[in-house]
Amino acid sequence: MMTTTQRSAALFAATAAVALTLTGCAGASGGGDPTDVNPDGEITAREISWLLSRPADGGVITAMEQIAEEYAEENPGFGLNLITTPDRPSYIQKYETLAAANKLPELFDTDATPFAQKLAGQGRMVDIDLLLEDLGLDGEFREAALNYQRFDDGSLYTIPFEFQLEVFWYNADLLAEAGVEIPATLDDFAPMCEALRAQGITPIALDGQDGWPLERYMAYYPFRMAGPQYVQDLKNGEASFSDETGRAAVEWLYGLGQAGCFQEGFSSTGYADAQAQFTSGRAAVYNIGTWELGNLATEALDPAVRDAVDYFTLPTIDGAVTADNEYVTPSGIGMAVNAATYDPLVRDFLAYALERYPEVYAASGALSPTTGVETTIPDGATPLYARAVEQAETVGSAIAMPWDTQLDPATNTRLQQELTLLVQGDSTPDEFIETMDATLAENVGD
Incomplete structure (x- = not known):
């Protein structure tokens, strides 16, 4: 049986190996154009996958499952496969291993880490600034929610699904x-x-x-x-x-x-x-x-x-x-879009999901990463609940990351x-x- 020290050493070794593999393929193309946010072609329904690290019974997954079911009713054959690993250290190891092997699914969770910035630099993540602008949603998100997701250079490659104080x-x-x-x-x-x-x-x-x-x-x-x-x-x-x-x-x-x-x-x-x-x-x-x-x-x-x-x-x-x-004022781990597998279906689903999400999510009592939607205060809440919701509208733009x-x-x-x-x-x-x-x-x- 491995000791705690041995397990830690093995984890560090695995992480280091992944990092070296990723660095070694730094010049590789992701297989798609990160700036082509509205690709030509027909929308052909299929199952797409989302590699994520969120509580299985949390508001984000619950809302997105509902939205995916609604979308599937209009697009028979569509399915959203959630690959869930709530434990964050285990998730990061899985995510970085799949990235090194060029096997990331259509959608995947990541913070705006140096590792993620390397992926973006290799053209492997869709430019979210351009995507939101193309969908007409760039003015809908809270500035602080988007700023939390940005890399040091100000670029945006992940979509926020939460907003917290x-x-x-x-x-x-x-x-x-x-x-x-x-x-x-x-x-x-x-x-x-x-x-x-x-x-x-x-x-x-x-x-x-x-x-x-x-x-x-x-x-x-x-x-x-x-x-x-x-x-x-x-x-x-x-x-x-x-x-x-x-x-x-x-x-x-x-x-x-x-x-x-x-x-x-x-x-x-x-x-x-x-x-x-x-x-x-x-x-x-x-x-x-x-x-x-x-x-x-x-x-x-x-x-x-x-x-x-x-x-x-x-x-x-x-x-x-x-x-x-x-x-x-974090907006949680963001969702990245794999440039290599981005196609008309993925774009159409994201357009539908991002339009519906604020209303569905806010109805659960959560703070939406967007403005213009009212959070439902649950029964039995004390006045502090409404006060915190109101305070979210007054936060400044600088974030203690x-x-x-x-x-x-x-x-x-x-x-x-x-x-x-x-x-x-x-x-x-x-x-x-x-x-x-x-x-x-x-x-x-x-």
Whole structure:
């Protein structure tokens, strides 16, 4: 039986092999013209496939299954085959392996990662800016939803199907018990945590098991201090963790750990358990997106907690270069269109689906990536639900990008590991910076 270390080494080796294979065929044609978004020919119904990484019972898949059934009624013989791998690491390995073998299906999920940008550079993904313009839908999408999907050069090769706000949910009663108010700045977090700890209250519930929630905190200080450009420069080797911005972020996170901001044993706490700590009144703050509105802004919450729940958006810092209404506003993993298999049928289905999708998706209570459609507030929702929906209309254009969608896999994995050690106090800011700058130097350009 393989040990955890052996399995990790094997995964890294497989990922590296895929990356080398992809790099080796960098000059290869994808088999279609990424700019020919309205190809000539008859629409011949057949089954097409979508390789995706989304919850099987989630709003996106539910809406698209309904739309595909409607389309099939008008186009007998059509079918949408969903190839689902909800576990993101497993999905990425499958996606990159298929890409290296030139076996990606008609549609496939991807973040705007360096790997995806290589695919686009090889002409293997349809230009979505051109497609939306051709379909007359370019003005329908939220600017922030499209910007989240763009590569560093501003090009767009994936379609958003979601729109979320990531906020800090808090228990007003617990903050009042500790005699503190919601943080006005990021530098107010540590004092807030110390005051809550003094009252025996867990300050912040964190899903440390999955890595990305703690990594979100790493993104906050740089975004307020230097804007979204910092992580782009970091992954391109034009910035480092030892820079003023990077060091400020590292020291801020180290300070959160020293102040006891997160629950004991946070590194082994999973998603559901972290949320339960907040909804049961055992933790005062919980950082999560509006995809959890149905669980946090609902009358079904424990009455002892329900009326105390509220939220605030990402606090600022002194001298911030980003606005208060600019924070993490993701539009989720995007859907890319394979240029090699793009034909009149795929175009016609996408035209139908993208026209119908906003109405169907918003009816489920979700925020649509488009404007001009009203989200249905579900029965039993608290006023926070409608407030969050309204707030989505006022977000700014700059986005605090999640770093796990920006950094190369090897750097990202090491960052998540080192962040846990830093916050636990098992490494110092200087040790963290030295390790991560060496990791960056090793992986930039891979």
